[in-house]
Amino acid sequence: MDFNLPEELQMLKDTVRKFVDKELIPVEMHTLENMELKADIRERLEQKTKEMGLWMFDVPEEYGGAGLGSLAQVLVWEEMSRTVALPSRGQGIFGPEIRPILFALNDEQKRRFLDPILKGEKHLCFMQTEPDAGSDPASMKTRAVRQGDYYIVNGNKRFITGAGSADFGQLMAVTDPAKGAHGGISCFMVDMKAPGLKLLTKYKTMMGEEPWEIAFDDMKVPAENLVGKEGEGFKLAQRWLGIGRLKHGARALGVAERCIEMGSRYSKQRVTFGKPLSERQGITFKLADSYVELHAARLMVYQAAWKNDQKQDIRNEAYMAKLFADEMSFRVVDRVLQIHGGIGLTLDLPLAKWFVDQRSRMITEGASEVMRMVIAREVLKKYN
Ligand SMILES: Cc1cc2nc3c(=O)[nH]c(=O)nc-3n(C[C@H](O)[C@H](O)[C@H](O)COP(=O)(O)OP(=O)(O)OC[C@H]3O[C@@H](n4cnc5c(N)ncnc54)[C@H](O)[C@@H]3O)c2cc1C
Missing domain, CATH: 1.10.540.10 (Acyl-CoA dehydrogenase/oxidase, N-terminal domain)
Structure with missing residues (x-):
């Protein structure tokens, strides 16, 4: 090895x-x-x-x-x-x-949607979350009912990043309520200017992002905009979100490493009570703990990525890597911000931004509890 x-x-x-x-x-x-x-x-x-x-x-x-x-x-x-x-x-x-889900488009869809996105001419948003379906997207209610050459869509989506400026949206909607997540949810490419699609509320978040709530009122979506087969949408979205988890993990590594670099340098410069902070165990132990946790997270993220390259199933590793790395990076930012004292709270340094960004990572694209829930399921199955 x-x-x-x-x-x-x-x-x-x-x-x-x-x-x-x-x-x-x-x-x-x-x-x-x-x-x-x-x-x-x-x-x-x-x-x-x-x-x-x-x-x-x-x-x-x-x-x-x-x-x-x-x-x-x-x-x-x-x-x-x-x-x-x-x-x-x-x-x-x-x-x-x-989003890798775009590679599941057929040739004609690729020409209409993927090509202009690749050229940077058009922008895309992803519409899955609803007011009553966040962590549990399988409970979504937005309905798409086939009528001749169209699907008629009714429902609401919430927290959709970039919806206000996007040209296209990837919409997840229920096509067969009896089947739910097991073949009853489909994915559609949607024109964000289509009649019947209404931008409702723009939320202001602590990270500065401004996701939207959207309503669909008898919006007509051409049947040729269905991605893959009817009922395949949930599976496709989960596959994309799986790769997204590796990305979360990797990004957490970069944030944590830069924080440790900053914490180490600052602790050598800043003198209190006649000695640099780097000579205080209460400070250096924060750096040591951060360094150990970063190392563990890095091994997890790299191993999951390597396994993905070997075309092996990484669902569990990706959940574990996202959970551990995202939570690790927040702990590291918090410790390093503490080492910086008051200057750490100012917007002169990137720490305050990371503090809110990394906090948000434990909720978006799979909250920590949801990661634990899926990992626990695997543990219980393995050790019965
Ligand atoms: C800034 C921002 C951007 C976003 N962008 C998008 C986007 O572009 N597209 C999109 O579709 N969505 C987007 N989302 C939605 C995001 O993915 C959801 O907010 C997230 O999945 C959590 O769903 P929720 O907010 O409904 O929380 P809930 O599902 O209501 O969960 C509330 C809390 O309960 C916990 N919880 C839930 N179920 C359980 C359980 N069984 N056991 C224990 N704890 C549980 C959760 O972990 C969480 O801590 C965005 C959200 C934000 C804030």
């Missing part, structure tokens, strides 16, 4: 790390003020990611991406997350966010 990264993957990790240190960390505080990079900085950095061959690194080569494997993607996500200069969701200067 060899736990060393293959040479080319280590080189990839080092390259992204240098890029982040040189180009992104110096401009990150600007991002903190405006939530986004200035257009001219973004264009220049996008050019660089293209030159590095990392534009759309998570998109298969047949669609014009770099086609990196799972472990390679994890390394890029880890390193790019050492800065707050990039959005906490999405790929930022590494290309448009492409």
Whole structure:
């Protein structure tokens, strides 16, 4: 068993790390003020990611991406997350966010929906959560009823990121209430300007994200916009969310490592009661605990990614990696913020942003309790 990264993957990790240190960390505080990079900085950095061959690194080569494997993607996500200069969701200067579920589209759908998204001309949102169905999406109520060449959609969705600016939406809706999650939920590509689709409320969140509540009132969706077969939607979405969990885990690694770097440096500079903080066990133990937990999380995330590259089932590993890494990163941010004292609470440092971002990670895209629930099911099955 060899736990060393293959040479080319280590080189990839080092390259992204240098890029982040040189180009992104110096401009990150600007991002903190405006939530986004200035257009001219973004264009220049996008050019660089293209030159590095990392534009759309998570998109298969047949669609014009770099086609990196799972472990390679994890390394890029880890390193790019050492800065707050990039959005906490999405790929930022590494290309448009492409959800793998899009690769399940048929050729005609790919031409209409995937191509313009890949070119960055159109944007997509994902519509699964409802006011009464969050952690348990199988209990969703939004109905799509086939009538001739159309499906008629009625219902509500809540907390939909980017719904206000998206051109297309991926909508999960019930086509057969009797079957529920087992063949009764379908996925549709939807025009966000379609009559019958109404943006209701924009929520303001502590992370600065502003997801929407949406209503569908007899919205007509052409039958050719069905993704895959009727009833396959739930399975497709779960497959995508599984890969998303690895990404969560990888991003948590980057945040935690940068925090440990900051905590270590600050503890050497800051003198209290005549000695630097780095000479106080109460401070250095916080760094030691953080370092140990980061190491454990990294092994979990890398192993799950490696296993995915071997085409093995990673459902359990992905749940465990997301749960542990997300919670680990929040603990690390909290400890390092404490080491910084009052300056840690200011918006002059990225710590306050990570504090709210990493807290949100324990709720979105699979809350910690839901991860534990699924892992517990596996434990009970295994040890009966
Ligand atoms: C900023 C933001 C962006 C989002 N973007 C999107 C998006 O783009 N598209 C989309 O579809 N959704 C999106 N969501 C929705 C998000 O995925 C849900 O909020 C999340 O799945 C949790 O659902 P909920 O809020 O309904 O919580 P609930 O399901 O009501 O859960 C409440 C609490 O109870 C816990 N809990 C639930 N069931 C159990 C149980 N059986 N045992 C123990 N504890 C349990 C949960 O873990 C949670 O802590 C977004 C949410 C936010 C806040």
